[in-house]
Amino acid sequence: MMVDENRFDSYDSPWEMYRKDPKGYIEWVESKKGDERVVPSYVTGMGMRVEKGKKVPAKVR
Numbered sequence: 001m002m003v004d005e006n007r008f009d010s011y012d013s014p015w016e017m018y019r020k021d022p023k024g025y026i027e028w029v030e031s032k033k034g035d036e037r038v039v040p041s042y043v044t045g046m047g048m049r050v051e052k053g054k055k056v057p058a059k060v061r
Contacts, residue, residue: 007032030055 018025037053 007034 014025014029017028035053037051038048039051040048
């Protein structure tokens with residue numbers, strides 16, 4: 001999943017955050033993703049569209 005870099009407010013290591021608190025990390029990254037999804041066109045050169053995405057339950061191991 002690609003996330004817009006402008007949504008982040010620090011340069012701290014996401015891996016360290018995940019190691020300390022996996023569930024908190026999942027909630028944090030979900031908040032950064034937002035609900036917009038960019039969908040490429042099936043035909044090259046026809047542009048892209050932005051759709052409202054759906055929330056998928058996160059799996060924490």
